[in-house]
Structure formats: C-alpha cells, structure tokens
Amino acid sequence: xxxxxxxxxxxxxxxxxxxxxxxxxxxxxxxxxxxxxxxxxxxxxxxxxxxxxxxxxxxxxxxxxxxxxxxxxxxxxxxxxxxxxxxxxxxxxxxxxxxxxxxxxxxxxxxxxxxxxxxxxxxxxxxxxxxxxxxxxxxxxxxxxxxxxxxxxxxxxxxxxxxxxxxxxxxxxxxxxxxxx
Numbered sequence: 001x002x003x004x005x006x007x008x009x010x011x012x013x014x015x016x017x018x019x020x021x022x023x024x025x026x027x028x029x030x031x032x033x034x035x036x037x038x039x040x041x042x043x044x045x046x047x048x049x050x051x052x053x054x055x056x057x058x059x060x061x062x063x064x065x066x067x068x069x070x071x072x073x074x075x076x077x078x079x080x081x082x083x084x085x086x087x088x089x090x091x092x093x094x095x096x097x098x099x100x101x102x103x104x105x106x107x108x109x110x111x112x113x114x115x116x117x118x119x120x121x122x123x124x125x126x127x128x129x130x131x132x133x134x135x136x137x138x139x140x141x142x143x144x145x146x147x148x149x150x151x152x153x154x155x156x157x158x159x160x161x162x163x164x165x166x167x168x169x170x171x172x173x174x175x176x177x178x179x180x181x
Contacts, residue, residue, distance in 0.1 A: 092124035110147035
C-alpha cells in the first residue's frame, strides 16, 4: 500500500510540476522590452519595490528617450550600464533626480538597478543590469526590475569603460504600449 501511495504521489507531482515551473504571466503594463542588435531583452518591472523609479523608466521609454543610447560602462562579471544621453556616464534626463527606494531585494544575475552618484537620492535615467550575484549592492541601490528573458543578449554587450565600440539599445518600450513611432 505504501508503495502504491508513493507512486501515486510521484505521478501527481510529475503532472503538477511542469505547470508550476512555467514563469508567471507578465503584466504588459509593467514589462519593459529592450531591443539589442542580438535580440530582445524582457524586463519585469517592479513597481511594488520602486514605484517612482518604475514610473520614471516607463515615462522615458514612452518618450523614446532610451532609443539609441549606448552601454557606456560594461564590466565583466559585474554589470552593464546605460541610460545616459551623452554616453559618458555623466548625463541624465531633464526630469530631475529621484529619491532612493532601497529594499532588501538582492542583486542577482539579471537584476536591474538605478545608477546614481554617491548621493543615494541622485538616480535619474541611468540604470544597470547585473551579470551575476552582486551582494555588495544590496540595500544601497534601488532595484526596479528583473530580466526574465533575453539575458543571453545582455551577456553579449561589448565590454569596456567605455567600450571601444559600444552596443546600443535600439528601441526601449513598455510592452503594452509598443515602440515609439
């Protein structure tokens, strides 16, 4: 009888596991698409963690601000940074700075965070995508998203500070809205 019950439980788990293993359905209003030369990167926005930062990114994406901007700082084993219209790391949008929205959410591979100066309340338009686990950022930078598909494209971004031939974000848009015409 025990063998039969164990087999039955195992069979039920086999049926349930594939459905449970599927990624949750993303909200198109909180899904950011970054088109790179090698393919699309899908980012789940996290307004539950950083509502002001998510709103800023959505606003800038809707304006076409990010279209064509380069990855100006890409460090192997750390992160790829972009969002500066000057391509130097010193520029930002005209919308002003944002207050820090720090949470205990860990910086892992694919985590998207707000870049800033030494002032915690200085984030604006720049952001970075982590290549790997980076615990020294935890609680010190704002997490506003997570790459849920296309990390292989992020891995192909040209390295350098700045890269000699930097890669660009071709188009950046909220999935529900689509790219700016």
